Amino acid sequence: MGTVARDTRSVTAKVLAMLEAFTPATPQLTLSELARRAGISLPTAHRRAAELVEWGALERGADGRYRIGLRLWEVASLAPRGLRLRDVAMPFLEDLYEVTHENVQLAVREGLELVFVERIAGRRAVPVLTRVGGRFALHATGVGLVLLAHAPAEVQERALAAPLQAYTAKTVTEPDRLREVLAAVRRNGYAVSDGQVTLDALSVAAPIRGPGDEVIAAVSLVVRADTAAPITLAPLVQAAARGISRSLAPGRDR
Amino acid sequence: MGTVARDTRSVTAKVLAMLEAFTPATPQLTLSELARRAGISLPTAHRRAAELVEWGALERGADGRYRIGLRLWEVASLAPRGLRLRDVAMPFLEDLYEVTHENVQLAVREGLELVFVERIAGRRAVPVLTRVGGRFALHATGVGLVLLAHAPAEVQERALAAPLQAYTAKTVTEPDRLREVLAAVRRNGYAVSDGQVTLDALSVAAPIRGPGDEVIAAVSLVVRADTAAPITLAPLVQAAARGISRSLAPGRDR
């Protein structure tokens, strides 16, 4: 049995695994780290990385480490929901920001996670750890609760069946309790997440509906946890969400 | 002679060619179009596309057409200069926006082109066609002139040697005239591009310098062409640029 163990994954899968190896915590990697994380051999990583650098998907610093290249920006900016939804929503998000000077976030659901599509972060606002393109679980954030509350029953079941991470002592992790929260979100038309991700932040979120009245996205305002009467923010957020929904209605393109 | 013509490009090159096939003008493509643009056979495009969809780099609409997937956002947002520069610059860009309520743009140079890294676009501001991640020639926009004026001599020569596209009647396309413009930009410390891209817009731009005092980016304000005394905006833009430069100075990470 002198045969060597060969990697049977497709080349594409390997390339994508290499891109996946980069995380916010480790935005630049040596070739060895890259190979290790992607689960491919060093010579292979060397070849693939060289190709990616040539195209611009990666770039290589003076220290020899690899980073994500700017070329990907160009392609990624064409993401469809990103494009259409973002363009429509932006003016409303800006209005919301100008009125409140707080963090404004726009997110869509992708499977059992949410993806932030747009974000306006004031320098005076409470710092948040989100980033455009970033992902998060659905059960803790304001936008996540809205998206989950209006997701298909099958998605809700899967989300509730999975173990729910407790980010703080306030995070709701019991399925039954979460079910009640989701019902309240549907009833009220908005969601409030008080210190469920970080204790010093509180978010108020509202659903954005597509032409078919299905919830396709959520917008939220993230404020300091000690903000007085945060509930008074709900109408503001809901108004923005409704405005976006209305603008989306006559859209023929998804 | 019975041998078939096989594509000798690497799989990676094909995958990247497929991503490249998507443009702002054609953000969604049928499989056939995709194959044609990427220069690969239909079965191959089918296989590669399926892998990309599985990973999330592409998604497939109900009409069967392919679009760029949101997953790429996540990766692209880790782009290094994007990350660091954006985070540092954002507060200053926001300030600039709040004072003026005009379009604010941040761009870096990439070869003979500029890439927009960030943008704040007010709904009341003049519409511009730029997009984060978008590319543009260097010789016409305000940011482009700043980046070109401070680029290495070799880059300037190449840029001036290439044919310069005339976007409007006001675009400076004669190399000698452009040389004078660039000298003025260096002398003044800011650039003004009046109607050189579109006749109804005017931009004022200033250079952002890295720790080594080299120009690494440019920030601009785009206003309506009939704005009174646009030169009075220059100090504002320069102040923002200097603030960003100062914040970058103690940075140890590039």
Next chain:
DNA sequence: TTGTCCGTTCCGTTCGCCGGAACGCGCCGC
């Protein structure tokens, strides 16, 4: 000096990838 970890290059083997061909489908115009 030795050991370790890095990146790079070479090489023989092999299996994943290739395009042609065939097929099913929906949509025309005749």
Next chain:
DNA sequence: GCGGCGCGTTCCGGCGAACGGAACGGACAA
């Protein structure tokens, strides 16, 4: 109805691109 067209999908045999091991050179620390 019926042939033609352009889709997308699947199958197949041949072959070359991609694979991992191995060897090499450089940087650095013990």
